[in-house]
Amino acid sequence: MDKEKPLILVTNDDGITAPGIRALIEVMKELGDVIVVAPDSPQSGMGHAITISDTLFCEPVTIKENYKHKEFSCSGTPADCVKIATQEILHRKPDLCVSGINHGSNSSINVIYSGTMSAAVEAGIEGIPAIGFSLLDYSLTADFEPSKKFVKAITRKVLKQGLPKGVVLNVNLPKLQSSEIKGIKVCRQANAHWEEEFDKRTNPQGRDYYWLSGRFVNKDKGEDTDEWALANGFVSVVPVQFDLTAHHFMDDLNNWELND
Amino acid sequence: MDKEKPLILVTNDDGITAPGIRALIEVMKELGDVIVVAPDSPQSGMGHAITISDTLFCEPVTIKENYKHKEFSCSGTPADCVKIATQEILHRKPDLCVSGINHGSNSSINVIYSGTMSAAVEAGIEGIPAIGFSLLDYSLTADFEPSKKFVKAITRKVLKQGLPKGVVLNVNLPKLQSSEIKGIKVCRQANAHWEEEFDKRTNPQGRDYYWLSGRFVNKDKGEDTDEWALANGFVSVVPVQFDLTAHHFMDDLNNWELND
Numbered sequence: 001m002d003k004e005k006p007l008i009l010v011t012n013d014d015g016i017t018a019p020g021i022r023a024l025i026e027v028m029k030e031l032g033d034v035i036v037v038a039p040d041s042p043q044s045g046m047g048h049a050i051t052i053s054d055t056l057f058c059e060p061v062t063i064k065e066n067y068k069h070k071e072f073s074c075s076g077t078p079a080d081c082v083k084i085a086t087q088e089i090l091h092r093k094p095d096l097c098v099s100g101i102n103h104g105s106n107s108s109i110n111v112i113y114s115g116t117m118s119a120a121v122e123a124g125i126e127g128i129p130a131i132g133f134s135l136l137d138y139s140l141t142a143d144f145e146p147s148k149k150f151v152k153a154i155t156r157k158v159l160k161q162g163l164p165k166g167v168v169l170n171v172n173l174p175k176l177q178s179s180e181i182k183g184i185k186v187c188r189q190a191n192a193h194w195e196e197e198f199d200k201r202t203n204p205q206g207r208d209y210y211w212l213s214g215r216f217v218n219k220d221k222g223e224d225t226d227e228w229a230l231a232n233g234f235v236s237v238v239p240v241q242f243d244l245t246a247h248h249f250m251d252d253l254n255n256w257e258l259n260d
Numbered sequence: 261m262d263k264e265k266p267l268i269l270v271t272n273d274d275g276i277t278a279p280g281i282r283a284l285i286e287v288m289k290e291l292g293d294v295i296v297v298a299p300d301s302p303q304s305g306m307g308h309a310i311t312i313s314d315t316l317f318c319e320p321v322t323i324k325e326n327y328k329h330k331e332f333s334c335s336g337t338p339a340d341c342v343k344i345a346t347q348e349i350l351h352r353k354p355d356l357c358v359s360g361i362n363h364g365s366n367s368s369i370n371v372i373y374s375g376t377m378s379a380a381v382e383a384g385i386e387g388i389p390a391i392g393f394s395l396l397d398y399s400l401t402a403d404f405e406p407s408k409k410f411v412k413a414i415t416r417k418v419l420k421q422g423l424p425k426g427v428v429l430n431v432n433l434p435k436l437q438s439s440e441i442k443g444i445k446v447c448r449q450a451n452a453h454w455e456e457e458f459d460k461r462t463n464p465q466g467r468d469y470y471w472l473s474g475r476f477v478n479k480d481k482g483e484d485t486d487e488w489a490l491a492n493g494f495v496s497v498v499p500v501q502f503d504l505t506a507h508h509f510m511d512d513l514n515n516w517e518l519n520d
Contacts, residue, residue: 047339048307048372056458056470076472079307079373083456084470109385111504112308113339125369125453157516166451167506184518188505191426193385196343198316210316210344212336239506239513244371245448246427246501253499256417258444 006032006095006159009123011081013043013102013115016073017063020101023144024133027151028098031159035094036071037085039115043077044104046115048122050083051076058084078119086126096159097123100133101151103142107134107172107226107236108190108218117170121242124168129158131168136230137175146178150235154184170238174230185234190225192218266292266355266419269383271341273303273362273375276333277323280361283404284393287411288358291419295354296331297345299375303337304364306375308382310343311336318344338379346386356419357383360393361411363402367394367432367486367496368450368478377430381502384428389418391428396490397435406438410495414444430498434490445494450485452478 008028012021016038028034037058057075072089074081078099086093099119106114116132123130131154135147154171163169170189174181194214202208218227226236268288272281276298288294297318317335332349334341338359346353359379366374376392383390391414395407414431423429430449434441454474462468478487486496 042313045310045312046307047309047378049309050305050307050373050472052305052472053302056472057467058470059468080472083472084458087456088458088460088470109502112381112385112502113310118307121372125372154518157518161516164506164509164512167509170504186510186513186518188507188510189503191503196347198344198348200348207317208319210318210348212310212312212316212340212343237513237518238504239509240504241506241509242369242372242504243449243451244430244498244500244502244504246424246499247448249424249427249499249501250446250448252424253446253497256421258414258417258446258497 008032008034009085009094009097010034010036011038011078011099011119013039013046013078015039015042016061016071018103019140019142020103020135020144023148024098024101024151027148031155034070035090037074037081037089039078039081040073040075043115045113046077046118047113048079048118049077050079056080056084058088078115079122082119082122093126093128097128097130098133098155101144101147102134103140104138105134105136105172106132106170107230108192111170111189111240120168125242129163131155131158131171133171135173135175146176146181147173150184154237166241166243167239170240172226172230172236174233176233180233181235182233185229185236187226187229187236187238188224189238190218190227191220192216192227268292268294269345269354269357270294270296271298271338271359271379273299273306273338275299275302276321276331278363279400279402280363280395280404283408284358284361284411287408291415294330295350297334297341297349299338299341300333300335303375305373306337306378307373308339308378309337310339316340316344318348338375339382342379342382353386353388357388357390358393358415361404361407362394363400364398365394365396365432366392366430367490368452371430371449371500380428385502389423391415391418391431393431395433395435406436406441407433410444414497426501426503427499430500432486432490432496434493436493440493441495442493445489445496447486447489447496447498448484449498450478450487451480452476452487
């Protein structure tokens with residue numbers, strides 16, 4: 001590979017054949033040398049799962065004829081893909097890891113459940129600058145064209161500036177035409193959540209089972225949030241950390257005198 | 261149920277029959293009315309996975325004869341268990357959710373991969389005070405007796421004081437005898453990580469596969485970390501938040517002028 005070009009690891013959680021990762025690969029090929037290690041099947045909602053009680057397969061695949069031997073299909077989770085890419089395929093850290101473009105939002109609390117973001121976070125833990133990209137359109141026929149210029153602009157900045165240790169980016173893109181997108185906005189994660197609903201059914205053997213569904217509830221009206229930005233036509237960029245310590249509560253907790 | 265007693269939801273990621281959850285149930289029965297909704301099989305390393313592409317089963321089980329109709333076995337992840345418990349079984353929020361006692365550490369970066377902590381975080385997202393407990397002993401025959409008094413003391417404080425919105429507790433217990441444990445220490449998450457190693461093998465059909473393993477590396481020598489506390493004979497308590505925004509990097513990121 002050309003030593004002047006950055007080495008970019010591309011992964012996702014919708015699986016290696018998803019249109020979203022194809023769009024991301026196209027953009028990344030303009031910016032560096034690309035290697036793809038992605039799940040062989042959809043992994044949405046996998047959070048930061050890793051495969052520790054089962055075997056992993058990871059093999060070269062050819063999705064496009066003109067791009068062979070640089071794509072690997074992995075039986076594991078998005079986080080597994082990043083681990084196996086650096087250890088077994090590249091034998092070194094890539095210069096950047098990008099994940100997505102996810103078919104569907106990973107804004108606000110969705111970052112917690114997101115396989116897309118777990119890949120970016122895993123890369124971050126390993127000290128690799130990383131970005132997760134998600135388009136607010138769940139459809140398999142989603143139009144990724146309007147996203148591309150923003151994906152490219154943000155990636156370029158990260159390649160140039162780097163990211164501080166312990167921080168990755170969570171980028172969400174509104175489902176709008178290029179001309180309708182107002183720009184890029186740095187945001188905080190909105191304080192929103194899902195109100196679960198379970199659809200209870202009975203199988204042919206008479207056993208009850210459930211489908212998880214739910215309703216997204218955002219009571220955070222802050223104009224500095226990702227939800228606000230997306231609802232108002234902006235691309236949202238949230239810097240995400242994986243030191244989960246609630247530092248603001250340490251003093252109070254110390255005052256609890258847990259040893260009394 | 262007695263209205264004066266708090267309603268405590270107990271779950272875990274090692275599965276409903278694991279000795280760790282049995283020990284936790286015993287302690288919680290002394291503090292309130294207990295309901296158990298836990299995975300039907302081990303879910304370690306599941307992170308914050310949720311089941312959105314498959315059906316869920318959740319049925320009453322009797323693990324101990326003197327304790328029937330209050331335990332439910334669920335085919336899903338720890339986060340699923342919390343969701344289904346509040347929505348379909350309790351039809352209300354419990355007063356507390358405890359998860360564990362995990363067979364093995366969930367200190368430092370392990371919080372990210374932890375099914376035990378994902379249940380606690382899910383409860384926290386739903387506004388339920390929550391604690392994850394883990395013992396630094398992976399063995400199925402681990403001795404949970406020395407942990408019990410610390411589990412009880414911390415739970416009592418949380419029942420009394422509550423927890424601020426957006427914060428849950430990650431409690432890890434050293435593998436020591438009662439007399440050797442020095443006390444409880446409030447800590448920050450150590451900045452540690454895993455260096456992956458993949459054990460590559462070939463199956464009888466000639467196809468290569470991998471087992472994920474790794475080596476835990478802690479370069480964070482801070483005496484205010486959970487790793488330090490555990491190595492020095494303390495029970496560690498880390499307050500954990502699920503607003504992942506890296507607030508300290510917002511200003512810098514704004515200076516990148518992403519729209520130029």
